[in-house]
Amino acid sequence: MPAHAAPPGARASAEAPIAEIESALHSLARWLKQARLHEFLLKQAGVDIDQAGLAVLYALRMADTDLRLTDLAERLRIDAPAVTRKAQQLQRLALISRARDADDARAARVQLTAHGRKVIDQFAIARRQWLTQVLAGWSGPDRCELARLLGQFTGDIRRHLAELEICPWGSPSSESDS
DSSP: OOTTSOOTTHHHHHHHHHHHHHHHHHHHHHHHTOHHHHHHHHHHHTOOOOHHHHHHHHHHHHHTSOEEHHHHHHHHTSOHHHHHHHHHHHHHTTSEEEEEOSSOTTSEEEEEOHHHHHHHHHHHHHHHHHHHHHTTTSOHHHHHHHHHHHHHHHHHHHHHHHHHHHOTTSSOOOGGGO
16 A cells, blocks of 8 residues: 555545534534524514515624625525515515615615614524523533634635635636636
């Protein structure tokens, strides 16, 4: 066996944690998207809004400024007409306000209203309280380590997804390749 070759079974043991992570992420994504959890958190927060509406409110809260509808659509990774429809619904509920873009009269900008900020903040508090309950049996250092690793993991995912935006296949290509 060449000096640089992995011993038999080393590849399988190196891939085992990746398979476990993949399985855990799949389960986690399914569980966190469950309607029952969403309904529970809404009840705890004392608000009534669908998941798509929450996503818009959350994106605006994280931006901490008004956004063009096209920028909001890009952040949410959904098409502009869907964002426009959701924005109209949220505006009717007085959760966001909408105004013409000063630089481009054809475009609209949206921002959270005070009521919209209150709704997303109440939901965030309910979610934080739920996570506190979920992690109640964890030690402080374990919670800190989980936070550190999740932050590192999401940062790496964000960087890799940004690279895929440049070239969807993950490797450099020339214009003639497309």
